[in-house]
Amino acid sequence: MFENVITANRLDDGTVIYLTRESLWSPTLADAWVAEDEDEAVVMMAAGENAENKGIVVGAYLIAAEVLDDTVVAVRLREGIRADGPTRRTDSVSVDDNSEQAHVPLR
Amino acid sequence: MYRYDEFDAALVTQRVAQFRDQVDRRMKGTLSEDEFRPLRLMNGLYLQLHAYMLRVAIPYGTLSSVQMRMLAHIARRYDHGYGHFTTRQNIQYNWPKLVEVPDLLDELATVEMHAIQTSGNCIRNVTSDPYAGAVADEVEDPRIWGEIIRQWSTFHPEFSFLPRKFKIAVTGSAEDRAAIRVHDIGLRIHRNEAGEVGFEVMVGGGQGRTPMIAKTIRAFLPKAHLLSYLEAILRVYNLMGRRDNKYKARIKILVHEMGAEAFADQVEAEWAEIKDGPVDLPASEVARIENYFAPPALDTASNGSADYALKLKSDAAFAAWVGSNVLGHVQPGYAIANISLKPVGGVPGDATAEQMDVVADLAARYSHDEIRVTYEQNLVLPHVRREDLYAVWQALGEAKLDTANIGLLGDMIVCPGLDYCSLANARSIPVSQQISERFSDPERQRKIGKLDIKISGCINACGHHHVGHIGILGVDKRGKEHYQITLGGKANQDAAVGAIVGPAFAETDIADAVETVVDTYLDLRADGEEFIETLGRVGIAPFKETLYATH
Numbered sequence: 001m002f003e004n005v006i007t008a009n010r011l012d013d014g015t016v017i018y019l020t021r022e023s024l025w026s027p028t029l030a031d032a033w034v035a036e037d038e039d040e041a042v043v044m045m046a047a048g049e050n051a052e053n054k055g056i057v058v059g060a061y062l063i064a065a066e067v068l069d070d071t072v073v074a075v076r077l078r079e080g081i082r083a084d085g086p087t088r089r090t091d092s093v094s095v096d097d098n099s100e101q102a103h104v105p106l107r
Numbered sequence: 108m109y110r111y112d113e114f115d116a117a118l119v120t121q122r123v124a125q126f127r128d129q130v131d132r133r134m135k136g137t138l139s140e141d142e143f144r145p146l147r148l149m150n151g152l153y154l155q156l157h158a159y160m161l162r163v164a165i166p167y168g169t170l171s172s173v174q175m176r177m178l179a180h181i182a183r184r185y186d187h188g189y190g191h192f193t194t195r196q197n198i199q200y201n202w203p204k205l206v207e208v209p210d211l212l213d214e215l216a217t218v219e220m221h222a223i224q225t226s227g228n229c230i231r232n233v234t235s236d237p238y239a240g241a242v243a244d245e246v247e248d249p250r251i252w253g254e255i256i257r258q259w260s261t262f263h264p265e266f267s268f269l270p271r272k273f274k275i276a277v278t279g280s281a282e283d284r285a286a287i288r289v290h291d292i293g294l295r296i297h298r299n300e301a302g303e304v305g306f307e308v309m310v311g312g313g314q315g316r317t318p319m320i321a322k323t324i325r326a327f328l329p330k331a332h333l334l335s336y337l338e339a340i341l342r343v344y345n346l347m348g349r350r351d352n353k354y355k356a357r358i359k360i361l362v363h364e365m366g367a368e369a370f371a372d373q374v375e376a377e378w379a380e381i382k383d384g385p386v387d388l389p390a391s392e393v394a395r396i397e398n399y400f401a402p403p404a405l406d407t408a409s410n411g412s413a414d415y416a417l418k419l420k421s422d423a424a425f426a427a428w429v430g431s432n433v434l435g436h437v438q439p440g441y442a443i444a445n446i447s448l449k450p451v452g453g454v455p456g457d458a459t460a461e462q463m464d465v466v467a468d469l470a471a472r473y474s475h476d477e478i479r480v481t482y483e484q485n486l487v488l489p490h491v492r493r494e495d496l497y498a499v500w501q502a503l504g505e506a507k508l509d510t511a512n513i514g515l516l517g518d519m520i521v522c523p524g525l526d527y528c529s530l531a532n533a534r535s536i537p538v539s540q541q542i543s544e545r546f547s548d549p550e551r552q553r554k555i556g557k558l559d560i561k562i563s564g565c566i567n568a569c570g571h572h573h574v575g576h577i578g579i580l581g582v583d584k585r586g587k588e589h590y591q592i593t594l595g596g597k598a599n600q601d602a603a604v605g606a607i608v609g610p611a612f613a614e615t616d617i618a619d620a621v622e623t624v625v626d627t628y629l630d631l632r633a634d635g636e637e638f639i640e641t642l643g644r645v646g647i648a649p650f651k652e653t654l655y656a657t658h
């Protein structure tokens with residue numbers, strides 16, 4: 001699978017973001033522009049570099065993603081965690097809370 | 108506690124102003140990321156998996172209540188309401204916004220804190236015994252020398268661009284609670300045969316991809332010469348350490364390749380040149396710093412109370428907490444109260460802003476305003492009257508800080524792993540949660556006894572897996588998280604690197620594997636034996652057998 005979505009962090013606050021087809025940046029992977037082929041990925045990467053040079057984003061790079069059930073999901077676990085946030089977190093799950101999120105099985 | 112003098116205050120304030128200007132220029136585009144990155148790292152600001160991460164230094168792990176309240180305020184105002192206490196006695200915030208960091212640092216500076224030298228190839232925050240100044244087996248309070256080293260190493264121009272980062276730990280006791288033998292330099296304060304106080308100097312310990320136990324290069328160094336001797340070590344390293352290969356750049360590789368004796372000879376030769384120069388502090392300056400660490404005014408008449416004894420008898424949960432979390436104090440009638448940040452199913456080392464405030468209030472009321480952070484990612488109230496322990500425990504309970512597991516299986520060291528860290532291969536936190544839930548019965552943990560489990564999400568070993576009795580290392584096998592087990596590591600005065608027991612386990616099997624190791628120990632242990640003693644007696648073969656019997 002070739003790498004077909006561009007991600008980066010927003011310069012001012014560090015938020016994980018994805019390049020959209022409108023050449024904007026969204027914090028939601030589902031909004032990402034998914035390149036169909038290598039040529040399109042090259043065009044996207046140029047847009048990423050441009051955004052870096054303009055000081056909008058930092059550290060733009062390509063990741064592998066696929067379209068499943070009409071939404072975009074990352075292929076690698078690392079990028080899945082970047083997209084969804086930490087799988088265990090102190091700010092959203094209290095220790096006592098036996099909610100599903102506290103017990104998500106390891107993928 | 109040490110208080111900043113005008114030089115410290117001016118240095119930190121100037122640095123924040125510089126960083127504010129640098130952030131401003133970065134946002135305006137006059138600094139590129141390549142230019143800016145080293146500047147932000149010099150101020151402890153990383154870019155991690157999800158966001159920026161700020162590492163704040165807690166020198167030798169000592170905090171006042173006011174400082175802890177500020178850490179809580181920062182968590183609330185600039186972050187997501189919590190912080191993560193690390194294996195270097197520091198705190199990390201996982202979500203600060205770049206544009207707000209200068210304000211954050213300004214606020215930190217008001218309580219004499221900063222994030223300087225928490226990154227980069229310089230001398231990092233000095234770590235020490237979290238029970239310093241409170242334990243009976245201490246020769247001298249190691250924080251005095253921790254502070255002297257901090258002052259000497261802060262912005263030291265010669266040592267700002269070393270071949271690699273450099274970590275120094277100091278202890279004043281025979282029992283090592285600061286893991287000094289896995290530091291670049293470990294210093295142990297002790298008395299020689301003549302009764303004089305000085306340092307055993309150990310060099311070249313470390314973890315990471317090449318774990319090594321430090322070698323003693325000088326059995327006794329008179330105290331007065333510490334800084335010149337450290338300067339000599341750093342000079343030899345700065346000159347001879349490798350800069351061509353990041354993985355061979357730590358001092359441990361230099362000491363290993365040269366041999367400890369040859370390395371020591373070089374240091375002694377360098378030291379001979381500088382030992383009577385201006386580097387060492389005059390006795391009056393040492394005495395001035397010593398004063399800051401004078402013991403608090405403890406109530407020498409306090410001798411526990413009948414009520415305390417009664418509570419111990421009548422309240423089993425309190426007695427269990429005292430049994431595992433409370434230690435004797437040098438002053439009879441007082442105790443050292445450990446606060447576990449390892450609740451069942453929690454994130455090891457994390458504390459919410461509310462919890463930090465509770466700890467700050469308890470320290471102000473019951474512990475002479477002092478808090479310690481341990482490298483095992485817990486907190487300590489070092490000076491609590493025994494008769495106050497019940498009230499402290501109740502208040503901790505209300506804040507869910509009363510887990511009674513210090514030194515037991517649930518008290519795991521765990522690095523942030525792939526949930527937060529951009530270098531990770533695998534997650535650490537969920538593995539620790541699976542294990543803590545598996546062994547959630549406190550009675551079972553007490554029966555198992557002392558057991559250190561340490562988990563790292565990659566070979567950098569921030570989770571100290573090499574020196575865990577049971578070490579767990581996350582590895583990536585064809586895109587899937589796997590976990591390698593090591594057995595027999597130790598971080599104390601008998602420090603040892605654990606041995607890999609066999610092929611890695613899938614994430615679905617790792618908690619079972621740990622349980623198998625524990626059950627094997629329980630089957631084999633002789634009366635009163637701790638896990639590490641049984642392992643020492645029988646070796647790893649029986650554990651291998653039970654772990655891989657069905658594979």
Ligand code: SF4
Nearest residue numbers: 522528531564565569
């Ligand atoms: S051990 Fe690896 S995964 Fe864990 S915090 Fe350190 S660098 Fe990150």
